[in-house]
Amino acid sequence: MNASVKETQFHEELRQSVRAVCSKYPDAYWRELDANLTYPEEFVNEITSSGFLAALIPEEYGGSGLGITEASIILEEINRSGGNAGACHAQMYTMGTLLRHGSPEQKEKYLPKIAEGSLRLQAFGVTEPNTGSDTTKLRTFAERRGNKYIVNGQKVFISRAEHSDLMVLLVRTTPLEQVKKKSEGLSVLLVDLQAAIGNGLTVKPIRTMMNHASTELFIEDLEVPAENLIGEEGKGFKYILDGMNAERILIAAECIGDGRWFIERASNYAKDRVVFGRPIGQNQGVQFPIARAHINIEAADLMRFKAASLFDAGEKCGAEANMAKLLAADSSWEAANAAVQTHGGYGFAEEYDVERKFKETRLYQVAPISTNLILSFVAEHVLGLPRSY
Amino acid sequence: MNIFVLLKRTFDTEEKIVISNGSIVEDGAEFIINPYDEYAVEEAIQIRDSQGGEVTVVSVGGEEAEKQLRTALAMGADKAVLINIEDDIENGDQFTTSKILAEFLQGKEADLILAGNVAIDGGSGQVGPRVADLLDIPYITTITNITVDGTSVKIVRDVEGDSETIEAALPLLVTAQQGLNEPRYPSLPGIMKAKKKPLEELELDDLDLDEDDVEAKTKTIEIFLPPKKEAGKVLEGELDVQVKELVSLLHSEAKVI
Ligand SMILES: Cc1cc2nc3c(=O)[nH]c(=O)nc-3n(C[C@H](O)[C@H](O)[C@H](O)COP(=O)(O)OP(=O)(O)OC[C@H]3O[C@@H](n4cnc5c(N)ncnc54)[C@H](O)[C@@H]3O)c2cc1C
Numbered sequence: 001m002n003a004s005v006k007e008t009q010f011h012e013e014l015r016q017s018v019r020a021v022c023s024k025y026p027d028a029y030w031r032e033l034d035a036n037l038t039y040p041e042e043f044v045n046e047i048t049s050s051g052f053l054a055a056l057i058p059e060e061y062g063g064s065g066l067g068i069t070e071a072s073i074i075l076e077e078i079n080r081s082g083g084n085a086g087a088c089h090a091q092m093y094t095m096g097t098l099l100r101h102g103s104p105e106q107k108e109k110y111l112p113k114i115a116e117g118s119l120r121l122q123a124f125g126v127t128e129p130n131t132g133s134d135t136t137k138l139r140t141f142a143e144r145r146g147n148k149y150i151v152n153g154q155k156v157f158i159s160r161a162e163h164s165d166l167m168v169l170l171v172r173t174t175p176l177e178q179v180k181k182k183s184e185g186l187s188v189l190l191v192d193l194q195a196a197i198g199n200g201l202t203v204k205p206i207r208t209m210m211n212h213a214s215t216e217l218f219i220e221d222l223e224v225p226a227e228n229l230i231g232e233e234g235k236g237f238k239y240i241l242d243g244m245n246a247e248r249i250l251i252a253a254e255c256i257g258d259g260r261w262f263i264e265r266a267s268n269y270a271k272d273r274v275v276f277g278r279p280i281g282q283n284q285g286v287q288f289p290i291a292r293a294h295i296n297i298e299a300a301d302l303m304r305f306k307a308a309s310l311f312d313a314g315e316k317c318g319a320e321a322n323m324a325k326l327l328a329a330d331s332s333w334e335a336a337n338a339a340v341q342t343h344g345g346y347g348f349a350e351e352y353d354v355e356r357k358f359k360e361t362r363l364y365q366v367a368p369i370s371t372n373l374i375l376s377f378v379a380e381h382v383l384g385l386p387r388s389y
Numbered sequence: 390m391n392i393f394v395l396l397k398r399t400f401d402t403e404e405k406i407v408i409s410n411g412s413i414v415e416d417g418a419e420f421i422i423n424p425y426d427e428y429a430v431e432e433a434i435q436i437r438d439s440q441g442g443e444v445t446v447v448s449v450g451g452e453e454a455e456k457q458l459r460t461a462l463a464m465g466a467d468k469a470v471l472i473n474i475e476d477d478i479e480n481g482d483q484f485t486t487s488k489i490l491a492e493f494l495q496g497k498e499a500d501l502i503l504a505g506n507v508a509i510d511g512g513s514g515q516v517g518p519r520v521a522d523l524l525d526i527p528y529i530t531t532i533t534n535i536t537v538d539g540t541s542v543k544i545v546r547d548v549e550g551d552s553e554t555i556e557a558a559l560p561l562l563v564t565a566q567q568g569l570n571e572p573r574y575p576s577l578p579g580i581m582k583a584k585k586k587p588l589e590e591l592e593l594d595d596l597d598l599d600e601d602d603v604e605a606k607t608k609t610i611e612i613f614l615p616p617k618k619e620a621g622k623v624l625e626g627e628l629d630v631q632v633k634e635l636v637s638l639l640h641s642e643a644k645v646i
């Protein structure tokens with residue numbers, strides 16, 4: 001058997017196994033969480049204990065040492081099943097920062113526990129109220145005093161902070177005025193959330209359109225041991241940036257999973273629903289939007305796998321990863337819209353789950369990076385146009 | 390303990406069956422481990438974990454059954470054997486399969502052999518008992534519980550909804566009934582480990598068997614789908630008129646009275 005057939009078989013096996021886990025968490029499970037704005041505790045525990053979230057962690061630290069291709073397949077299948085990988089995807093994309101830039105002691109201390117599930121690394125604190133997409137202007141400041149950092153500032157839209165043990169936090173350690181380039185002077189701290197909450201860190205939930213456990217963080221004289229600095233002081237922005245490609249590819253895969261779910265639901269409904277004496281799917285006005293969304297999902301999927309294989313081969317993939325994210329987020333949104341429209345009034349009814357997934361997939365037009373910023377990136381870095389931001 | 394599991398690759402229970410030119414169309418259908426065999430795999434793993442030993446899963450079939458064997462390895466079985474009959478046998482039956490399995494198991498000194506109660510495709514329920522018979526060991530079918538203690542075994546079996554408790558001794562063959570356990574799904578580390586586990590492929594030659602030795606004892610004359618359900622009939626009118634009509638219909642149309 002040649003290597004590529006073997007790989008395809010392995011990916012199929014991976015998909016089947018993730019589906020087997022997800023099949024224990026049907027629509028009704030996610031619907032109820034959505035209605036009560038609760039975190040999918042049981043699902044996250046099970047997908048962790050069955051090893052899937054540790055796909056990217058090297059075998060020496062208790063993971064499976066797989067690539068971003070496999071990680072993306074896992075997240076895709078979660079969303080494809082009707083669930084929401086948003087509850088647990090951050091571990092996969094933030095872990096790279098620790099893996100690539102953490103010290104041997106930090107890796108030894110945290111990675112095996114993250115792999116087995118006794119420690120959750122699901123929070124990632126970058127966005128601030130006044131800086132938004134312009135990340136390097138962030139103001140949360142960490143001042144080094146002896147063997148500690150004293151952190152002050154504010155973060156917004158930090159998801160899962162209430163359901164995570166650790167948080168990767170991006171802070172300024174040298175004031176913007178004192179650095180040559182604005183991307184310098186930022187650092188990454190690993191914050192022990194359990195210890196921090198109530199001791200300088202206040203977490204306030206933000207109600208959003210969907211169930212995403214997002215919060216606002218108020219940080220006042222929070223002490224973080226200096227040993228929790230990841231990599232070198234001042235180089236944090238670079239560390240975060242090189243995790244971005246992984247994140248883009250993973251989010252693209254989730255959107256593709258969503259898209260396939262919408263297409264399946266819409267097609268099935270259009271075949272069954274009879275109005276004016278025939279299935280609504282017999283009308284081109286109904287079937288064309290579904291067909292077009294399907295085509296766009298398939299195209300986005302090609303770009304996602306292209307980006308993922310470049311990433312896994314250790315090659316440059318910034319353009320491909322960003323393009324995959326844009327194509328996938330656009331097409332999942334297109335599919336979502338087609339699914340709502342196809343379902344008529346029932347598209348709005350909670351028990352059909354279409355409105356829930358519609359809300360969930362809408363996020364990926366804006367977070368973790370908004371579509372405009374991807375266009376700006378491609379215009380500047382791929383096409384050589386003047387920088388617009 | 391030396392444990393063997395007999396495993397068949399079958400149609401997914403959710404597949405719609407399509408017949409074309411007298412045979413079932415397999416294109417595009419999903420295939421799974423026969424669900425009853427899945428209980429057998431799970432039970433074998435649990436017994437091995439508590440008693441020690443080794444679990445070998447064996448399948449008679451084609452190249453494609455490798456996938457289901459891999460899944461069993463990913464669940465936790467130690468070794469897999471595929472007896473590939475693709476090139477040798479065109480029309481086998483339960484005799485064929487059991488003869489091949491028995492030949493393979495001969496001399497393997499199995500302590501316990503687990504199989505499914507039936508395969509959901511053919512539904513004959515014959516393979517397990519036939520293998521036991523050929524090996525000249527006892528068998529117990531449709532088990533819902535098994536406890537192994539040394540060489541003695543306590544079993545609860547399902548008897549058309551009632552249960553019967555039996556004590557037996559190893560070596561033994563049992564067939565699994567629904568309710569025996571809740572089969573696990575493969576974890577990611579399980580899948581990774583399975584890649585390195587041995588999967589041996591054998592052909593009839595390797596078992597010193599000829600096609601003639603295993604030639605089917607039965608012949609399939611025709612394969613057809615059950616007739617489509619006709620729309621029901623609702624009787625109307627006065628009760629005694631309805632009763633009279635019902636009796637007359639049962640007599641003249643349904644011909645049951
Ligand atoms: C549910 C949810 C969960 C989130 N989780 C996290 C998290 O866990 N951690 C975290 O750090 N952040 C998180 N975020 C924040 C998210 O990353 C930001 O919302 C996103 O990066 C956009 O930043 P902003 O909201 O400040 O928008 P802004 O930067 O204010 O942008 C507003 C709009 O203006 C556009 N825009 C801005 N600049 C330009 C330009 N130069 N050219 C063209 N258009 C421009 C943007 O595209 C956008 O449409 C989350 C957000 C949400 C909604």
Ligand SMILES: Cc1cc2nc3c(=O)[nH]c(=O)nc-3n(C[C@H](O)[C@H](O)[C@H](O)COP(=O)(O)OP(=O)(O)OC[C@H]3O[C@@H](n4cnc5c(N)ncnc54)[C@H](O)[C@@H]3O)c2cc1C
Pocket residue numbers: 273275276280283285286341342343344345346348
């Ligand atoms: C929040 C809400 C409030 C509502 N309030 C009221 C109310 O107060 N009173 C009331 O009576 N109703 C109400 N409705 C019902 C609403 O009017 C119907 O949902 C709407 O008319 C669509 O009907 P349907 O849902 O049965 O969709 P369907 O008729 O099943 O249509 C499904 C899809 O198929 C398309 N379609 C169907 N036939 C064709 C065709 N021949 N060619 C092309 N496309 C076709 C439709 O455009 C639609 O996209 C409400 C609905 C909602 C969601």
